[in-house]
Amino acid sequence: MNQTCCGQPMANSGCENESKATASLFVENFNDFDYIVGAAPSCVGFVKEHYDILDQNQEVIHVREKIYDITEFLLDVLKIETIDAKFPYKVGLHQSCHSLREMRMGQSSEINGPAFSKQKQILNMVEGLELIELDRTDECCGFGGTFCVTEDAVSAKMGKDRVADHERNGAEVITGGDISCLMHLEGVIRRQQKDIKIVHLVEILNGKTL
Amino acid sequence: MNHSQLAAQFIKDDARTDWHDKALWFVRYKRDLQTKKVPEWEDLRKLASQIKANVLSNLDNYLVQFEENAIKNGIHVHWARDAHEHNEIILKILTDRNVRKMVKSKSMLTEECHLNPYLIKNGIEVIDTDLGERIIQLRNETPSHIVLPAIHLKKEDVGETFHKFLGSEKGASDPNYLTEVARGHLREQFLTADAALTGVNFAIAETGGFVVCTNEGNADLGVHLAPVHIASMGLEKIIPRQIDLGVFLRLLARSATGQPITTYSSHFLKPEKDNEIHIVIVDNSRSEQLGREDFRKSLYCIRCGACMNTCPVYRRSGGHSYSYTVPGPIGSILAPGIDLKKHASMAFASTLCGSCTDVCPVKIDIHHQLYKWRQIIAKEGKISFSKRTMMKLMGYFFSRPKLYRFAGSMVRKVIPVAPRFMLYNKMNAWGKERELPQAPKKSFREWYKSENKASNNEQ
Amino acid sequence: MFGEDDIDLVSLFKENLQFVGGKVLEINDHQNIEACIADVYPFVKNRWSNVEGVGSLNINAEEIVDAHDLKDIDLVVIKGEFGVAENAAIWIPSSTLPYRVLPFITQHLLIVLDKSDLVLNMHSAYRKIDIYSASGFGVFISGPSKTADIEQSLVIGAHGSRSLLVVLR
Numbered sequence: 001m002n003q004t005c006c007g008q009p010m011a012n013s014g015c016e017n018e019s020k021a022t023a024s025l026f027v028e029n030f031n032d033f034d035y036i037v038g039a040a041p042s043c044v045g046f047v048k049e050h051y052d053i054l055d056q057n058q059e060v061i062h063v064r065e066k067i068y069d070i071t072e073f074l075l076d077v078l079k080i081e082t083i084d085a086k087f088p089y090k091v092g093l094h095q096s097c098h099s100l101r102e103m104r105m106g107q108s109s110e111i112n113g114p115a116f117s118k119q120k121q122i123l124n125m126v127e128g129l130e131l132i133e134l135d136r137t138d139e140c141c142g143f144g145g146t147f148c149v150t151e152d153a154v155s156a157k158m159g160k161d162r163v164a165d166h167e168r169n170g171a172e173v174i175t176g177g178d179i180s181c182l183m184h185l186e187g188v189i190r191r192q193q194k195d196i197k198i199v200h201l202v203e204i205l206n207g208k209t210l
Numbered sequence: 211m212n213h214s215q216l217a218a219q220f221i222k223d224d225a226r227t228d229w230h231d232k233a234l235w236f237v238r239y240k241r242d243l244q245t246k247k248v249p250e251w252e253d254l255r256k257l258a259s260q261i262k263a264n265v266l267s268n269l270d271n272y273l274v275q276f277e278e279n280a281i282k283n284g285i286h287v288h289w290a291r292d293a294h295e296h297n298e299i300i301l302k303i304l305t306d307r308n309v310r311k312m313v314k315s316k317s318m319l320t321e322e323c324h325l326n327p328y329l330i331k332n333g334i335e336v337i338d339t340d341l342g343e344r345i346i347q348l349r350n351e352t353p354s355h356i357v358l359p360a361i362h363l364k365k366e367d368v369g370e371t372f373h374k375f376l377g378s379e380k381g382a383s384d385p386n387y388l389t390e391v392a393r394g395h396l397r398e399q400f401l402t403a404d405a406a407l408t409g410v411n412f413a414i415a416e417t418g419g420f421v422v423c424t425n426e427g428n429a430d431l432g433v434h435l436a437p438v439h440i441a442s443m444g445l446e447k448i449i450p451r452q453i454d455l456g457v458f459l460r461l462l463a464r465s466a467t468g469q470p471i472t473t474y475s476s477h478f479l480k481p482e483k484d485n486e487i488h489i490v491i492v493d494n495s496r497s498e499q500l501g502r503e504d505f506r507k508s509l510y511c512i513r514c515g516a517c518m519n520t521c522p523v524y525r526r527s528g529g530h531s532y533s534y535t536v537p538g539p540i541g542s543i544l545a546p547g548i549d550l551k552k553h554a555s556m557a558f559a560s561t562l563c564g565s566c567t568d569v570c571p572v573k574i575d576i577h578h579q580l581y582k583w584r585q586i587i588a589k590e591g592k593i594s595f596s597k598r599t600m601m602k603l604m605g606y607f608f609s610r611p612k613l614y615r616f617a618g619s620m621v622r623k624v625i626p627v628a629p630r631f632m633l634y635n636k637m638n639a640w641g642k643e644r645e646l647p648q649a650p651k652k653s654f655r656e657w658y659k660s661e662n663k664a665s666n667n668e669q
Numbered sequence: 670m671f672g673e674d675d676i677d678l679v680s681l682f683k684e685n686l687q688f689v690g691g692k693v694l695e696i697n698d699h700q701n702i703e704a705c706i707a708d709v710y711p712f713v714k715n716r717w718s719n720v721e722g723v724g725s726l727n728i729n730a731e732e733i734v735d736a737h738d739l740k741d742i743d744l745v746v747i748k749g750e751f752g753v754a755e756n757a758a759i760w761i762p763s764s765t766l767p768y769r770v771l772p773f774i775t776q777h778l779l780i781v782l783d784k785s786d787l788v789l790n791m792h793s794a795y796r797k798i799d800i801y802s803a804s805g806f807g808v809f810i811s812g813p814s815k816t817a818d819i820e821q822s823l824v825i826g827a828h829g830s831r832s833l834l835v836v837l838r
Contacts, residue, residue: 014588144561427829
């Protein structure tokens with residue numbers, strides 16, 4: 001209950017040192033558990049990839065091995081095949097860069113390889129949910145941590161373009177696994193006063209109604 | 211001005227930004243179509259990466275082997291420690307032969323060394339013959355992309371330039387007509403040049419030969435007509451054997467432009483008849499980069515530009531927003547090694563999305579290197595005071611749970627009630643084009659506790 | 670590694686040649702090339718050829734003392750040594766050319782290629798090349814010259830040949 005942050009924002013800005021204390025706190029908070037589940041591939045990915053900034057003691061190694069994104073956890077550990085949830089809407093899935101190109105939870109469009117997506121797989125278990133196809137399937141939303149304020153013009157433009165892609169293809173709801181991306185897209189949507197709803201993937205799985 | 215400021219200026223013209231973004235995305239799209247046709251594409255990338263790793267680990271031996279073989283074939287080999295030496299060597303070759311006019315095909319290395327202004331200052335007429343390069347030469351601009359130098363220009367811009375300098379029709383913008391104008395104009399230049407300069411796509415240690423890849427035929431028209439051929443080469447462009455070309459030629463054009471191969475892949479081994487071939491091998495801080503364990507893989511680069519085409523930031527800010535000759539993702543991991551202070555903003559002109567790394571034909575871990583450069587830049591104090599302070603504050607607050615919760619609850623209380631002018635003003639960069647997130651009523655911790663209590667009560 | 674299997678090399682070559690802006694004319698061994706191409710280039714005033722059965726036209730070999738003297742050639746007809754199906758590239762070693770500039774300076778290029786001289790990909794291609802016997806220079810030519818430097822509009826015919834016709838026999 002003393003959790004704060006994984007430490008990614010500081011490290012991505014070049015200040016790995018400033019994130020060490022936060023990362024240590026993270027390990028302290030979570031090393032007692034068999035599995036650690038997060039609802040953000042970027043945070044989970046950061047712990048897996050970049051916690052080499054800490055001394056690799058048993059606790060750190062354990063945390064890095066046993067941390068999962070919730071979609072991964074449900075599919076790969078609990079091996080669920082059905083979900084008792086209904087979401088009768090046209091949904092655009094925003095696959096975050098971390099979920100694809102760091103966590104490899106789905107195939108990135110750049111790679112010539114078999115198509116797969118754990119997030120799509122699990123969303124397809126939800127009754128009534130219709131996944132729409134995007135023009136650019138996995139372009140970055142533009143959040144990028146402190147990028148969103150240090151390069152705010154590019155960041156906002158990227159966000160607007162992402163929203164427009166979803167809109168063009170009929171999305172009523174935009175979902176995804178990374179709260180940072182969703183927060184950024186929602187910021188754009190609300191400023192543009194558009195009707196599209198933002199719902200985190202886990203909320204859909206949890207049976208959210210609009 | 212740094213990248214962020216230049217990018218903001220670029221983006222002000224929303225329609226033009228969309229046009230630029232779409233044009234480059236289209237090249238990425240064409241690349242995807244080609245790569246999907248090659249079932250062994252990912253294996254090829256891996257192989258190319260391994261060959262380059264081998265080259266870098268044995269660079270000295272391969273370079274010596276290359277020189278030996280090239281000299282045996284009658285090619286003159288020159289070594290340049292830096293840009294200035296490169297320029298001096300070339301000037302000497304030209305003045306020793308009374309060259310007045312030199313035609314030049316595309317070479318990013320010569321851009322890096324600022325060869326053109328140096329030669330011009332010393333009385334040599336230099337004509338860039340790649341169409342895109344000729345256009346920007348007439349406009350006195352620098353290339354904005356390493357493969358598509360004029361991608362930032364519209365056809366009307368080109369029409370205007372050609373009307374002004376080549377006497378074509380005013381207001382013309384048809385690419386076919388404009389290309390025909392350039393064809394006629396440049397053909398004259400090829401026929402009257404005293405020397406021709408090319409870049410080098412690949413130099414082969416085993417044979418002492420080298421390969422130049424073009425679509426327009428300008429490199430060949432230059433070198434097969436002029437009596438002197440000068441080839442400028444970065445020392446990392448070497449590959450071990452002739453057979454390795456198979457791997458690289460399958461990767462290069464598909465990655466760069468979505469073609470299966472460039473129109474011409476010219477293999478030079480010996481000069482023709484009494485003509486001369488000179489090759490200038492350039493270091494210019496490459497050996498320094500070689501010594502950086504975290505960044506040496508950036509020397510694998512075969513200059514395809516795929517990383518630029520896929521980069522969502524490059525597409526929306528243009529090559530001129532970057533401070534180094536080579537822009538975009540690859541430029542951003544090469545530049546800080548050359549001048550950390552001058553090019554610091556390049557390493558932060560990225561969301562670390564990783565798309566560049568996935569398209570790179572030689573598997574350079576570009577976005578990981580960007581992350582690593584950021585650590586160095588921050589350590590050297592080259593990030594802004596405000597950013598450094600913000601990071602220190604975050605580091606402080608995020609490692610102390612009670613403080614973190616306090617800060618969170620303040621934000622949750624203030625945002626819903628603060629007047630709009632307080633939240634959205636010049637100081638709030640987020641708020642320029644986005645609404646701030648809606649503050650939830652409870653923090654996760656508060657929610658979790660009350661849910662637990664509720665379910666405990668139910669039991 | 671990266672083998673040939675049961676791929677129809679001729680079809681693949683033709684498909685890729687078209688993709689890169691080239692044209693193909695299939696003939697059988699008995700057909701006379703000169704007759705077949707008579708209609709294709711009605712405007713050609715002079716022609717240089719190193720292909721058996723196709724003569725040069727209006728070229729005075731004595732007047733050509735230097736590569737520059739080739740500047741007005743309309744059509745060059747050369748024999749390709751072999752072709753690569755995956756990208757329609759054809760290998761032209763300079764051992765067959767009195768001047769290396771010939772395939773580039775001409776307005777139009779015609780390459781005669783035997784179907785039996787097709788390989789699948791560049792790996793096979795490099796196994797066939799003896800760079801040392803190529804007489805100092807060789808070039809893979811895939812299609813006519815082209816550029817997309819003006820607003821990404823593809824223009825066929827930049828500085829090299831305006832067209833490429835491959836006569837496949």
